[in-house]
Amino acid sequence: MSAMTRRALLTTTAGAAAGVAVAGCGASDGSHSGAAPSARRTGEHSGASGARAPSTTVRLIGDGSTADTGPQPGQPVVDRLEPGQTPPQFVVFSWDGAGEIGNGLFPRFRKLADDHGAKMTFNLSGLYLLPESRKLQYAPPNSPLGASDIGYLADDHIRMTLDNLRQAWTAGHEIATHFNGHFCAGAGSVGRWTPxxxxxxxxxxxxxxxQWKTNTGWHDDEPLPFDYAKTLVGGRTPCLLGxxxxxxxxxxxxxxxxxxNPGGNQTWPDKMQGLWNFPLQLIPFPGHTFEVLSMDYNMLANQSHAATKSDxxxxPYWRSQATASYIAGFQRAYETNRAPFYIGNHFEDWNGGIYMDAVEGAFQHIASLGYKDVRLVSFQQLSDWLDAQDPAMLARLRELEVGQQPVGGWKRFTGQVPASDATGAAPAAGAAAPVPSAT
Known part of the structure:
Protein backbone atom coordinates (compact mmCIF):
# COMPACT_ATOMS: atom_id res chain seq x y z
CA MET A 1 0.00 0.00 0.00
CA SER A 2 1.42 3.39 -0.92
CA ALA A 3 2.48 5.97 1.61
CA MET A 4 -0.27 8.43 0.79
CA THR A 5 -3.07 5.88 0.97
CA ARG A 6 -1.94 5.02 4.49
CA ARG A 7 -2.41 8.59 5.73
CA ALA A 8 -5.25 11.00 5.55
CA LEU A 9 -4.32 14.15 3.70
CA LEU A 10 -4.89 17.32 5.59
CA THR A 11 -7.14 20.28 5.13
CA THR A 12 -5.45 22.63 7.57
CA THR A 13 -4.46 26.03 6.17
CA ALA A 14 -2.09 28.47 7.76
CA GLY A 15 -2.82 31.96 6.56
CA ALA A 16 -0.82 31.94 3.34
CA ALA A 17 -3.10 33.59 0.82
CA ALA A 18 -1.79 31.75 -2.21
CA GLY A 19 0.21 28.80 -0.91
CA VAL A 20 -0.84 25.35 0.16
CA ALA A 21 -0.18 25.36 3.89
CA VAL A 22 -1.06 21.95 5.25
CA ALA A 23 0.70 19.64 7.60
CA GLY A 24 1.14 15.97 6.95
CA CYS A 25 2.35 13.32 9.24
CA GLY A 26 4.90 10.68 8.85
CA ALA A 27 3.84 7.16 8.89
CA SER A 28 6.47 4.55 8.54
CA ASP A 29 5.91 1.55 6.36
CA GLY A 30 3.90 -0.94 8.35
CA SER A 31 4.31 -3.90 5.99
CA HIS A 32 6.64 -5.93 7.02
CA SER A 33 32.01 4.54 30.13
CA GLY A 34 33.12 7.89 29.19
CA ALA A 35 33.27 11.25 30.93
CA ALA A 36 30.16 13.40 31.06
CA PRO A 37 30.30 16.49 28.86
CA SER A 38 31.29 19.72 30.57
CA ALA A 39 28.59 22.23 31.47
CA ARG A 40 27.51 24.58 28.72
CA ARG A 41 24.65 26.89 27.96
CA THR A 42 21.37 25.62 26.62
CA GLY A 43 22.03 24.24 23.17
CA GLU A 44 25.59 25.59 22.99
CA HIS A 45 27.76 23.61 20.56
CA SER A 46 29.75 21.02 22.46
CA GLY A 47 31.85 19.42 19.74
CA ALA A 48 30.97 16.07 21.29
CA SER A 49 29.35 13.15 19.53
CA GLY A 50 27.43 10.57 21.50
CA ALA A 51 28.95 11.55 24.86
CA ARG A 52 27.65 9.34 27.66
CA ALA A 53 27.11 10.04 31.32
CA PRO A 54 28.91 7.99 33.96
CA SER A 55 27.37 4.61 34.67
CA THR A 56 24.47 4.70 37.09
CA THR A 57 22.02 2.43 38.84
CA VAL A 58 19.18 1.18 36.66
CA ARG A 59 15.77 0.90 38.32
CA LEU A 60 13.34 -1.07 36.18
CA ILE A 61 9.80 0.28 36.00
CA GLY A 62 6.69 -1.87 35.67
CA ASP A 63 7.33 -4.86 33.41
CA GLY A 64 10.86 -3.62 32.66
CA SER A 65 10.00 -1.90 29.39
CA THR A 66 11.39 1.36 30.76
CA ALA A 67 13.85 2.23 33.49
CA ASP A 68 14.95 5.09 35.65
CA THR A 69 18.64 5.52 34.85
CA GLY A 70 19.08 8.92 36.47
CA PRO A 71 19.36 12.37 34.86
CA GLN A 72 19.46 12.37 31.09
CA PRO A 73 22.96 12.74 29.64
CA GLY A 74 23.86 15.64 27.39
CA GLN A 75 21.65 18.26 29.02
CA PRO A 76 23.16 21.75 29.23
CA VAL A 77 23.04 24.16 32.11
CA VAL A 78 20.35 26.79 31.59
CA ASP A 79 21.56 30.37 31.35
CA ARG A 80 19.64 33.62 31.55
CA LEU A 81 19.52 36.59 29.20
CA GLU A 82 20.57 39.73 31.02
CA PRO A 83 19.84 43.37 30.11
CA GLY A 84 22.01 44.53 27.22
CA GLN A 85 22.68 41.03 25.91
CA THR A 86 21.82 39.66 22.48
CA PRO A 87 19.49 36.66 22.65
CA PRO A 88 20.76 33.37 21.26
CA GLN A 89 19.24 31.98 18.08
CA PHE A 90 17.47 28.74 18.92
CA VAL A 91 16.71 26.21 16.17
CA VAL A 92 14.62 23.09 16.80
CA PHE A 93 14.59 20.17 14.37
CA SER A 94 11.73 17.80 15.19
CA TRP A 95 10.47 14.52 13.75
CA ASP A 96 6.90 13.21 13.68
CA GLY A 97 6.29 9.47 13.96
CA ALA A 98 9.92 8.69 14.83
CA GLY A 99 9.89 5.07 13.72
CA GLU A 100 12.74 3.22 11.98
CA ILE A 101 11.77 0.82 9.19
CA GLY A 102 15.19 -0.14 7.93
CA ASN A 103 15.70 2.85 5.64
CA GLY A 104 18.35 4.29 7.95
CA LEU A 105 16.70 7.68 8.41
CA PHE A 106 16.47 7.63 12.20
CA PRO A 107 20.18 6.79 12.68
CA ARG A 108 21.13 9.14 9.83
CA PHE A 109 19.75 12.17 11.64
CA ARG A 110 20.83 11.03 15.08
CA LYS A 111 24.39 10.92 13.77
CA LEU A 112 24.02 14.27 12.04
CA ALA A 113 22.91 15.85 15.31
CA ASP A 114 25.51 14.09 17.44
CA ASP A 115 28.34 15.04 15.09
CA HIS A 116 27.51 18.69 15.70
CA GLY A 117 26.62 18.56 19.40
CA ALA A 118 22.98 19.30 18.54
CA LYS A 119 19.79 17.97 20.12
CA MET A 120 16.49 17.18 18.43
CA THR A 121 12.93 16.25 19.39
CA PHE A 122 11.56 12.88 18.25
CA ASN A 123 7.76 12.70 18.46
CA LEU A 124 7.12 8.98 18.87
CA SER A 125 3.87 7.43 17.64
CA GLY A 126 2.91 5.02 20.42
CA LEU A 127 1.60 2.41 17.99
CA TYR A 128 5.12 1.99 16.63
CA LEU A 129 5.87 -0.13 19.72
CA LEU A 130 2.66 -2.21 19.55
CA PRO A 131 2.74 -5.39 17.43
CA GLU A 132 -0.05 -5.66 14.91
CA SER A 133 -1.04 -8.97 16.48
CA ARG A 134 -2.01 -6.97 19.59
CA LYS A 135 -3.69 -4.10 17.78
CA LEU A 136 -7.07 -4.67 19.44
CA GLN A 137 -5.50 -3.27 22.61
CA TYR A 138 -5.74 0.15 20.98
CA ALA A 139 -9.11 1.84 21.50
CA PRO A 140 -8.99 5.07 19.45
CA PRO A 141 -11.68 7.64 20.22
CA ASN A 142 -14.62 7.47 17.78
CA SER A 143 -13.00 4.68 15.74
CA PRO A 144 -13.09 0.86 15.85
CA LEU A 145 -10.71 -1.09 18.05
CA GLY A 146 -7.30 -1.41 16.43
CA ALA A 147 -7.98 1.17 13.74
CA SER A 148 -5.00 3.21 12.59
CA ASP A 149 -4.36 5.49 9.63
CA ILE A 150 -0.62 4.78 9.81
CA GLY A 151 -0.73 1.03 10.20
CA TYR A 152 1.57 -0.97 12.47
CA LEU A 153 5.27 -1.78 12.25
CA ALA A 154 6.66 -5.22 11.54
CA ASP A 155 8.40 -6.83 14.52
CA ASP A 156 11.91 -6.20 13.21
CA HIS A 157 11.06 -2.54 12.70
CA ILE A 158 9.77 -2.30 16.26
CA ARG A 159 13.17 -3.61 17.43
CA MET A 160 14.96 -1.05 15.23
CA THR A 161 12.79 1.72 16.62
CA LEU A 162 13.49 0.66 20.20
CA ASP A 163 17.23 0.63 19.52
CA ASN A 164 17.14 4.12 18.04
CA LEU A 165 15.04 5.44 20.91
CA ARG A 166 17.56 4.10 23.43
CA GLN A 167 20.46 5.72 21.63
CA ALA A 168 18.60 8.97 21.03
CA TRP A 169 17.73 9.48 24.68
CA THR A 170 21.22 8.51 25.85
CA ALA A 171 22.65 11.12 23.47
CA GLY A 172 20.45 13.81 25.01
CA HIS A 173 17.61 14.02 22.50
CA GLU A 174 13.98 14.41 23.55
CA ILE A 175 11.41 11.63 23.11
CA ALA A 176 8.04 13.39 22.88
CA THR A 177 4.78 12.09 21.40
CA HIS A 178 2.86 12.08 18.14
CA PHE A 179 0.06 10.13 19.84
CA ASN A 180 -1.17 6.93 18.12
CA GLY A 181 -3.50 6.27 15.19
CA HIS A 182 -3.11 9.56 13.30
CA PHE A 183 -6.72 10.19 12.30
CA CYS A 184 -7.12 13.29 10.14
CA ALA A 185 -10.56 13.00 8.57
CA GLY A 186 -14.06 11.72 9.16
CA ALA A 187 -15.90 11.09 12.41
CA GLY A 188 -12.75 9.80 14.08
CA SER A 189 -10.61 12.84 13.22
CA VAL A 190 -8.52 14.17 16.07
CA GLY A 191 -9.99 17.55 15.23
CA ARG A 192 -13.25 16.31 16.76
CA TRP A 193 -11.78 14.86 19.94
CA THR A 194 -12.80 16.11 23.38
CA PRO A 195 -10.37 16.71 26.27
CA GLN A 211 4.50 -1.97 28.35
CA TRP A 212 6.16 -2.96 25.09
CA LYS A 213 7.81 -6.01 26.73
CA THR A 214 4.44 -7.37 27.78
CA ASN A 215 2.98 -6.69 24.35
CA THR A 216 5.89 -8.17 22.39
CA GLY A 217 7.06 -10.90 24.76
CA TRP A 218 10.67 -9.70 24.41
CA HIS A 219 11.39 -9.78 28.12
CA ASP A 220 15.15 -10.28 27.71
CA ASP A 221 15.64 -7.09 25.66
CA GLU A 222 17.10 -3.94 27.18
CA PRO A 223 14.63 -1.41 28.58
CA LEU A 224 14.22 2.08 27.29
CA PRO A 225 16.48 4.10 29.62
CA PHE A 226 13.90 6.69 30.71
CA ASP A 227 10.67 6.95 32.69
CA TYR A 228 8.35 7.99 29.85
CA ALA A 229 5.46 8.75 32.16
CA LYS A 230 7.61 11.47 33.73
CA THR A 231 9.80 12.65 30.85
CA LEU A 232 6.92 13.14 28.40
CA VAL A 233 6.21 16.89 28.49
CA GLY A 234 4.99 17.74 24.98
CA GLY A 235 4.28 16.67 21.44
CA ARG A 236 2.58 17.43 18.14
CA THR A 237 -0.91 16.31 17.15
CA PRO A 238 -1.58 14.51 13.87
CA CYS A 239 -2.22 16.95 11.03
CA LEU A 240 -1.87 19.86 13.47
CA LEU A 241 -5.52 19.34 14.45
CA GLY A 242 -7.27 19.41 17.81
CA ASN A 261 -0.60 25.02 16.24
CA PRO A 262 -1.37 24.92 12.49
CA GLY A 263 0.80 27.83 11.55
CA GLY A 264 2.45 30.76 13.23
CA ASN A 265 4.87 33.56 12.53
CA GLN A 266 8.55 33.84 13.32
CA THR A 267 8.09 35.70 16.59
CA TRP A 268 9.01 34.93 20.18
CA PRO A 269 6.65 32.37 21.76
CA ASP A 270 4.03 32.88 24.43
CA LYS A 271 1.98 30.44 26.47
CA MET A 272 -1.47 29.03 25.75
CA GLN A 273 -3.36 27.61 28.73
CA GLY A 274 -0.11 27.43 30.64
CA LEU A 275 1.93 25.63 27.94
CA TRP A 276 4.54 27.11 25.66
CA ASN A 277 3.08 27.36 22.17
CA PHE A 278 5.62 26.38 19.49
CA PRO A 279 3.77 26.50 16.14
CA LEU A 280 5.23 25.57 12.81
CA GLN A 281 6.11 28.86 11.19
CA LEU A 282 5.50 30.57 7.87
CA ILE A 283 8.86 31.10 6.19
CA PRO A 284 9.99 32.49 2.80
CA PHE A 285 9.41 30.16 -0.15
CA PRO A 286 11.87 31.00 -2.96
CA GLY A 287 10.18 31.61 -6.28
CA HIS A 288 6.82 32.47 -4.70
CA THR A 289 5.19 35.53 -3.18
CA PHE A 290 3.53 33.45 -0.45
CA GLU A 291 5.20 31.73 2.47
CA VAL A 292 5.18 28.05 3.40
CA LEU A 293 4.99 26.22 6.72
CA SER A 294 8.35 25.05 8.03
CA MET A 295 7.67 21.34 7.49
CA ASP A 296 8.78 18.89 4.82
CA TYR A 297 5.20 17.84 4.00
CA ASN A 298 4.25 21.42 3.23
CA MET A 299 7.12 21.75 0.80
CA LEU A 300 5.84 18.60 -0.90
CA ALA A 301 2.24 19.83 -0.91
CA ASN A 302 3.23 23.01 -2.70
CA GLN A 303 5.68 21.41 -5.10
CA SER A 304 3.98 18.20 -6.19
CA HIS A 305 0.44 18.79 -4.92
CA ALA A 306 0.88 16.11 -2.24
CA ALA A 307 2.07 13.44 -4.69
CA THR A 308 4.92 11.48 -3.08
CA LYS A 309 6.30 10.11 -6.37
CA SER A 310 6.55 12.68 -9.12
CA ASP A 311 8.62 13.29 -12.22
CA PRO A 316 16.89 18.73 -8.15
CA TYR A 317 15.07 22.06 -8.23
CA TRP A 318 12.57 21.09 -5.55
CA ARG A 319 15.38 19.88 -3.31
CA SER A 320 17.30 23.14 -3.64
CA GLN A 321 14.09 25.17 -3.22
CA ALA A 322 13.20 23.39 0.03
CA THR A 323 16.75 23.76 1.34
CA ALA A 324 16.78 27.46 0.48
CA SER A 325 13.42 27.93 2.19
CA TYR A 326 14.66 26.52 5.50
CA ILE A 327 17.85 28.57 5.26
CA ALA A 328 15.88 31.72 4.48
CA GLY A 329 13.72 31.17 7.55
CA PHE A 330 16.81 30.76 9.70
CA GLN A 331 18.57 33.81 8.26
CA ARG A 332 15.51 36.03 8.66
CA ALA A 333 15.28 35.18 12.35
CA TYR A 334 19.01 35.35 13.02
CA GLU A 335 19.47 38.71 11.32
CA THR A 336 16.40 40.35 12.86
CA ASN A 337 14.32 39.41 15.91
CA ARG A 338 16.13 36.17 16.87
CA ALA A 339 12.81 34.33 17.31
CA PRO A 340 13.30 30.59 17.86
CA PHE A 341 13.01 28.72 14.56
CA TYR A 342 11.15 25.39 14.35
CA ILE A 343 11.38 22.80 11.58
CA GLY A 344 9.11 19.75 11.37
CA ASN A 345 10.01 16.56 9.51
CA HIS A 346 9.08 12.95 8.84
CA PHE A 347 11.29 9.93 8.22
CA GLU A 348 10.02 9.51 4.66
CA ASP A 349 11.43 9.14 1.13
CA TRP A 350 8.84 11.35 -0.55
CA ASN A 351 9.86 12.37 -4.08
CA GLY A 352 13.04 10.38 -3.98
CA GLY A 353 14.04 11.49 -0.48
CA ILE A 354 14.66 15.09 -1.51
CA TYR A 355 13.11 16.49 1.67
CA MET A 356 15.47 14.47 3.83
CA ASP A 357 18.33 15.91 1.78
CA ALA A 358 16.88 19.40 2.14
CA VAL A 359 16.60 19.13 5.92
CA GLU A 360 20.15 17.80 6.15
CA GLY A 361 21.41 20.50 3.80
CA ALA A 362 19.82 23.24 5.89
CA PHE A 363 21.18 21.72 9.08
CA GLN A 364 24.68 21.45 7.62
CA HIS A 365 24.50 25.05 6.40
CA ILE A 366 23.47 26.37 9.82
CA ALA A 367 26.13 24.29 11.60
CA SER A 368 28.85 25.29 9.12
CA LEU A 369 28.37 28.98 9.87
CA GLY A 370 30.05 28.45 13.20
CA TYR A 371 27.94 31.08 14.95
CA LYS A 372 28.54 30.73 18.68
CA ASP A 373 25.14 32.24 19.47
CA VAL A 374 23.19 29.60 17.49
CA ARG A 375 21.84 26.74 19.59
CA LEU A 376 20.38 23.59 18.06
CA VAL A 377 18.10 22.26 20.78
CA SER A 378 15.04 20.14 21.57
CA PHE A 379 11.69 21.64 22.44
CA GLN A 380 12.17 20.55 26.03
CA GLN A 381 15.50 22.37 26.23
CA LEU A 382 13.95 25.48 24.69
CA SER A 383 11.20 25.29 27.33
CA ASP A 384 13.88 25.03 30.03
CA TRP A 385 15.52 28.22 28.76
CA LEU A 386 12.29 30.16 28.42
CA ASP A 387 11.15 29.17 31.90
CA ALA A 388 14.39 30.51 33.36
CA GLN A 389 14.03 33.95 31.79
CA ASP A 390 12.76 37.16 33.33
CA PRO A 391 9.13 37.48 32.16
CA ALA A 392 9.75 41.15 31.47
CA MET A 393 12.59 40.24 29.12
CA LEU A 394 10.43 37.77 27.22
CA ALA A 395 7.66 40.34 26.94
CA ARG A 396 10.21 42.75 25.49
CA LEU A 397 11.33 40.19 22.90
CA ARG A 398 7.73 39.51 21.91
CA GLU A 399 7.40 43.15 20.86
CA LEU A 400 9.49 42.39 17.78
CA GLU A 401 7.51 41.44 14.67
CA VAL A 402 8.58 39.06 11.90
CA GLY A 403 11.79 40.32 10.34
CA GLN A 404 12.00 43.33 12.66
CA GLN A 405 15.39 44.33 13.96
CA PRO A 406 15.64 45.85 17.45
CA VAL A 407 15.71 49.64 17.22
CA GLY A 408 19.09 50.91 18.30
CA GLY A 409 20.60 47.43 18.38
CA TRP A 410 20.35 44.62 20.89
CA LYS A 411 22.36 46.30 23.62
CA ARG A 412 19.92 49.16 23.75
CA PHE A 413 16.81 47.08 23.14
CA THR A 414 17.31 44.51 25.90
CA GLY A 415 19.15 47.02 28.06
CA GLN A 416 15.87 48.86 28.57
CA VAL A 417 14.57 45.91 30.60
CA PRO A 418 15.52 46.44 34.26
CA ALA A 419 17.34 43.53 35.85
CA SER A 420 14.95 41.41 37.91
CA ASP A 421 15.11 38.38 40.14
CA ALA A 422 11.82 37.07 38.74
CA THR A 423 12.07 33.84 36.77
CA GLY A 424 9.78 31.03 35.83
CA ALA A 425 12.05 28.12 36.77
CA ALA A 426 15.60 29.01 37.69
CA PRO A 427 18.41 26.43 37.46
CA ALA A 428 18.75 24.22 40.52
CA ALA A 429 20.93 25.45 43.34
CA GLY A 430 24.50 24.31 43.04
CA ALA A 431 24.30 23.78 39.29
CA ALA A 432 27.48 24.38 37.37
CA ALA A 433 27.91 27.85 35.97
CA PRO A 434 27.35 28.22 32.25
CA VAL A 435 30.39 28.42 30.03
CA PRO A 436 30.92 31.98 28.74
CA SER A 437 30.51 32.35 25.00
CA ALA A 438 32.62 34.47 22.72
CA THR A 439 31.24 37.85 21.75
Missing part, protein backbone atom coordinates in the same frame (compact mmCIF):
# COMPACT_ATOMS: atom_id res chain seq x y z
CA UNK A 196 -11.43 13.30 27.61
CA UNK A 197 -10.62 11.70 24.24
CA UNK A 198 -7.17 13.22 24.34
CA UNK A 199 -6.64 11.90 27.87
CA UNK A 200 -7.48 8.39 26.66
CA UNK A 201 -5.16 8.73 23.66
CA UNK A 202 -2.27 9.97 25.79
CA UNK A 203 -2.76 7.27 28.42
CA UNK A 204 -2.64 4.65 25.67
CA UNK A 205 0.43 6.19 24.03
CA UNK A 206 2.26 6.06 27.36
CA UNK A 207 1.08 2.49 27.97
CA UNK A 208 2.36 1.26 24.60
CA UNK A 209 5.80 2.71 25.40
CA UNK A 210 5.91 1.52 29.01
CA UNK A 243 -5.00 21.68 19.83
CA UNK A 244 -7.82 23.58 21.55
CA UNK A 245 -9.16 20.46 23.25
CA UNK A 246 -5.73 18.92 23.79
CA UNK A 247 -4.38 21.82 25.83
CA UNK A 248 -6.61 21.45 28.92
CA UNK A 249 -5.66 17.78 29.16
CA UNK A 250 -1.97 18.46 28.52
CA UNK A 251 -1.95 21.17 31.18
CA UNK A 252 -3.61 18.85 33.70
CA UNK A 253 -0.93 16.24 32.98
CA UNK A 254 1.82 18.75 33.67
CA UNK A 255 3.04 19.09 30.10
CA UNK A 256 5.20 22.10 29.40
CA UNK A 257 4.70 22.82 25.71
CA UNK A 258 2.76 21.92 22.59
CA UNK A 259 3.74 22.14 18.91
CA UNK A 260 0.33 21.51 17.34
CA UNK A 312 12.25 12.86 -11.06
CA UNK A 313 13.30 15.66 -13.39
CA UNK A 314 11.75 18.06 -10.87
CA UNK A 315 13.65 16.70 -7.91
Missing amino acids: ADWKSEIDQAVAFVT QDNLLPTAAALGWRYDTS PRNY
